Amino acid sequence: MLSDRSEVDGTPSRDITYSVVIPVYGNEATLGAVISRLSEVAVRLDGPMEAVFVVDGSPDGSLLLLRRLLPEASIASQIVVHSRNFGSFPAIRTGLAAARGAYIGVMAADLQEPPELMESFFDQLRTGEVDVTVGRREARADPAMSSVASRTFWWLYRRTINPSIPAGGVDVFGCTRRVATELLKLDESHSSLVGLLFWVGFRRVEVPYSRLERTTGKSGWTLRKRVRYLLDSVFSFTDIPISLLSTVGLVGGLLTTIASIVVFVGWATGRIVDPGYTPLMLVLLFSTFTLLSGLGIVGSYVWRTFENTKGRPVSIPLTIEVHDGVG
Structure with missing residues (x-):
């Protein structure tokens, strides 16, 4: 059942082992499939899993759809609603704060990163040998222009910010509760969540995957947002x-x-x-x-x-x- 919590407190729960954080903006067409596939992932895990949907001022009917589907879903869930659109990375931070699991995964709601990747992340984290798992794109089915823009952006990011980041960038990751806590302590605006994830360190492993083709809608990761994010990263992490x-x-x-x-x-x-x-x-x-x-x-x-x-x-x-x- 969906709990109507007035505050996002991130209180760990003994009943939840795994949490998946999903920012939502204009994803009404894919949310049903996201819930269905996450439910299938939850069945294969060795502990209870919840899905934390952060509705980031979405202009479509995503919030109403979640309120209709989640009470009937087979997995525990939370809906956190932003007062307006703050952006994907602030939404992820909100989700990390609300998540109750000992192990937390972060994914997009557009299904370009397969939800089944969360299972691989949790398997790695549960061994106790790693604290952070990041998806490493080995192939991508994006349009040519989008692919070139993304590759150029992450090439510049690696050259100017952190060479340890995978060549294709980081769009999906998982971490332990300890890492999430350390990330949330770094309460910085106009910064880079990916940069902070690598800045805190910890034991890290890369999990390869293939980025799927977008079936509905279009990416909100525009050139203007890329440039602004790169500049924020430059001024936050380098001199x-x-x-x-x-x-x-x-x-x-x-x-x-x-x-x-x-x-x-x-x-x-x-x-x-x-x-x-x-x-x-x-x-x-x-x-x-x-x-x-x-x-x-x-x-x-x-x-x-x-x-x-x-x-x-x-x-x-x-x-x-x-x-x-x-x-």
């Missing part, structure tokens, strides 16, 4: 902009020095005869790259201040072992 600014200032300063020597020699040897040309060039060259160097230095201090405001822990200890010895 590349500051480093580039400092590098330009340093290289420019060296080139300015060389150019200044050339200009001065030209003036001294009489090759430059225009009045005021030499001092004007020297002032322009030195002032331009001195400003860039200064901005790079100031930016480095601002970056460190920004890092401290995030409130990320310096480290996340897994266990503490104390041995008193035999003496």
